[in-house]
Amino acid sequence: MTPRTSDRPQMLVEEFEELARHAPESARLEFLHGKIGVKPMPDGNHGSIVVWLLKRCMQLRPDLELYPEQGLKVEAYRKGRARPDASLVPEGYFVGKGEWSEPDGVLMVVEVTSHDRDADQRDRIEKPEGFAASGIPVYLLVDRDLDSVTVHADPEGGVYRSVTTRAFGSVIELPDPVGITLDTEKLKDFAD
Template identity: 35%
Template sequence: MTAVAHEPLTQADVLLEGFLALDTPEGFRAELIEGEIVVTPPPDGDHEDYIELIVSQVYRRSRTDMQFSGNKGLKLPSGGVCPRNHLIPDGTFAPRERRLFRGAESWMPCEGVALAVEVTSSKPERDREAKRRCYAQGSIPLYLLIDRDKTSLTLFSDPEKGDYRQSCTLPFGKPVALPEPFAFELETADFA
């Protein structure tokens, strides 16, 4: 009988295995963000209201018919700035014709996602910095950040080399122009 040689596990491999084995309490989200396991409690009502305001407008006004998920785990590519990240955006949009979510495993690749949405919570810097870099590393074309502390929205676009090259920040109440495939102005008057 010959022994099979195995490569030794790296610290990143052990972290990923431990993360994937977590048994998170119902309603909580566990994510692996830039080498840190992050567990967040269920969102509050204001958080959910912001998401609903966005979803309803996308369904009514988007040029492209979109599908939405508020629970889809995304595996972002290894290497670069964000090795082995697993994030669950507050909202994920993809063109409906692609049926991206149908049959997808708990953690799916991010290819085909048109927009990731985050609403800041108790650790807003994570949404402003780490998640932004991770979504850009995954080449997600658009990242919309609803920043409750700053009462503003920021649309990041044009991902390249682990970050977004363009951003537009507007206060709540001002419309945010969502480019193709959405091609409409997201009204934010009800965000204030």
């Protein structure tokens, strides 16, 4: 078995944070499993999905905020750095937190796949592992390659014990502490 990159990271977390701080705005860097990754810049449909989710969350849970692109300390011992497409948090949670926040108050993270070759590894494997290890209760993956939404919930021991996938157009439950039911019919408009 080949050791994971996190066993021999490309650099220290502090070195990554310094690099990310000086990266151009067009480069959205993440540090998962000990290696640097670059998130692709979102296209119009990607952004429209995030806005659609933002509106749904505001309507159904006005006590919460769906905050785009906030950096989170993830993985075991908070040695990873991820910048999910959105994080659902209590109102005001990120005030004063800085570029990389502890995930303890995050109720849900959202990723919308981009059409790139790294999406499978990054969004379907590495991020669920990192978010589960951090104890984030819900991970919502809007998968534009498979025209589906997947809800990962009930993190324990670094994995989500509950994974539910539904096709665009279905109704899907975002379990507590989110407590939202999403009708995903509108996502068919953003399939490409």
